[in-house]
Amino acid sequence: MxxxxxxxxxxxxxxxxxxxxVSDGELEPQQAVDGxxxxxxxxxxxxxxxxxxxxxxxxxxxxxLLPGIEIAPPGAELGQTIHTVGIGASQQWEKIExxxxxxxxxxxxxxxxxxxxxxxxxxxxxxxxxxxxxxxxGVEVFNTTCHRGVGRGLSEVQWDDVTARGKSLFGLxxxxxxxxxxxxxxxxxxxxxxxxxxEAIYAALLAGNFxxxxxxxxxxxxxxxxxVRVECSPCVEALAVCPMPxxxxxxxxxxxxxxEVTNFxxxxxxxxxxxxxxxxxxxxxxAWTSHCRxxx
Ligand SMILES: [Zn+2]
Ligand SMILES: [Zn+2]
Numbered sequence: 001m002x003x004x005x006x007x008x009x010x011x012x013x014x015x016x017x018x019x020x021x022v023s024d025g026e027l028e029p030q031q032a033v034d035g036x037x038x039x040x041x042x043x044x045x046x047x048x049x050x051x052x053x054x055x056x057x058x059x060x061x062x063x064x065l066l067p068g069i070e071i072a073p074p075g076a077e078l079g080q081t082i083h084t085v086g087i088g089a090s091q092q093w094e095k096i097e098x099x100x101x102x103x104x105x106x107x108x109x110x111x112x113x114x115x116x117x118x119x120x121x122x123x124x125x126x127x128x129x130x131x132x133x134x135x136x137x138g139v140e141v142f143n144t145t146c147h148r149g150v151g152r153g154l155s156e157v158q159w160d161d162v163t164a165r166g167k168s169l170f171g172l173x174x175x176x177x178x179x180x181x182x183x184x185x186x187x188x189x190x191x192x193x194x195x196x197x198x199e200a201i202y203a204a205l206l207a208g209n210f211x212x213x214x215x216x217x218x219x220x221x222x223x224x225x226x227x228v229r230v231e232c233s234p235c236v237e238a239l240a241v242c243p244m245p246x247x248x249x250x251x252x253x254x255x256x257x258x259x260e261v262t263n264f265x266x267x268x269x270x271x272x273x274x275x276x277x278x279x280x281x282x283x284x285x286x287a288w289t290s291h292c293r294x295x296x
Contacts, residue, residue, distance in 0.1 A: 088113030144186030160243035
């Protein structure tokens, strides 16, 4: 049973990674807020490079705006920097040249509420880059701008790899929009929160009460012994993915002949632990729960 689907509260749609003219994006911060509001989002974080935008100075249009930032400590195995997003920044960021990466992450952790590693595929990050970062809660499983720009937006492999090595991270879908091309509204999270306030959103993020999606909605996931039941918006396929070698399994059930259905039921193997659930709609768009443990 993945419990947050039926806890009291409300579903909130949000994007936690976005750039504006304050760094290398093309939209003014207010333009970005207006656009996400028109698309029906409930919360939004502007995460410009090395700068916290004062979102309290903007018209929130009824959304909850979260102050955020993206930083990039150096030192990835294959040469990239390790882009890291911090949400809920309480003060402005100071970039310090030649600072050891762990000290940079410590400083980020001291002023933000929730943190995740951005676009592992685009950055060619390996598990060795992600495993030592103790200050993070999640990792991007999908990044719209990396997908539409260079075809490297999907990071299921890196997420599963660190999970198999014992690091538990929540999976997020984000836009990371810069608007050099159409990279808006392609990936978001659906968060189950007590209410639409910053505090409730931070609490729900830290509890992992969300799933990531490119469009499909997951209504509920029940894991009852070895039986998985998924309720969702019309989809053609559901998957249960276990990242462990050999003793895991990947089970899937497609609708007959690609027919769209709104619930799936299938059986896991006893060794399929931990496991994450995905659904896929007729357009190929995907949604992901984070990995969870089977009740033993
Ligand atoms: Zn980045
Ligand atoms: Zn970014």
